[in-house]
Amino acid sequence: MTSARLEASALSLAYDGRVIVGDLSLAIPAGRVTAIIGPNGCGKSTLLRGFGRLLPPAAGEVLLDGVPLARLGHREIARRIALLPQAPSAPSGLTVLELVARGRTPHQRWYDRFSREDERIVREALAATRLDDLADAPLDELSGGQRQRAWISLTLAQQTETILLDEPTTYLDVAHQLEVLELVRSLNRTSGRTIVMVLHDLSLAARYADWLIAMRDGAVVAAGEPSEIATPETLQRVFGIRSALVADPDGGAPHVLPLGLPV
DSSP: OOOEEEEEEEEEEEETTEEEEEEEEEEEETTSEEEEEOSTTSSHHHHHHHHTTSSOOSEEEEEETTEEGGGSOHHHHHHHEEEEOSSOOOOTTOBHHHHHHGGGGGGOOTTOOOOHHHHHHHHHHHHHTTOGGGTTSBGGGSOHHHHHHHHHHHHHHTTOSEEEEESTTTTOOHHHHHHHHHHHHHHHHHHOOEEEEEOSOHHHHHHHOSEEEEEETTEEEEEEOHHHHOSHHHHHHHHOOEEEEEEOTTTOOEEEEEEESOO
16 A cells, blocks of 8 residues: 555544544555445545544544644645535536636635636646536536536645545436546546545445445444455445455456345
């Protein structure tokens, strides 16, 4: 595993006093795509919110390049970590360009004007997500896949080293899921950004991620490369299902075939 950019050290996260993630320690490899998998309610999204400091630790800490997030200001974190929630919302009538331009906010003071450099960065973000021709289109009129690409474009305009994506394929059909995940992998390969995403589809996680973290009941069951984690034994421990694996003909990643619940 390459050196860690994000780390959790004895981390506990809670809502209204109820611990969701408890005493968890793990490292996110820098410059790679990591997928967090696990059953509903296991703490995947909660952990992602903790990594983005949207949820302060009940105990322990999150470190970014060895520095506790608690020591960093909100603006500094926003310059280094971008978090795209599961169901982002924007004001009605906002255009794609206006949405993506909001990614420059952490780099501006209240008195700053939108500069030529900001304009260049926003245009590059639109180009990277293939939205140049839709820059002036209202966000409300885009397809689900196009809309998700616009939100990812916003995170690119933020110019962070790390991007956190909470279920970026939710509510998308298969074609748009592949479109978004191909984009995520391409962004990682071309820019070297560290990307962490929560996914439900095990086969897509194994295909598009370099590193998998499997969670259950607020704890990490296993972490490693897809070939190490996507095994019948681990999947039964995590999801309580029987499964078989076949090699993906396009690249050889493990493809999961659910066989049902244990007899």
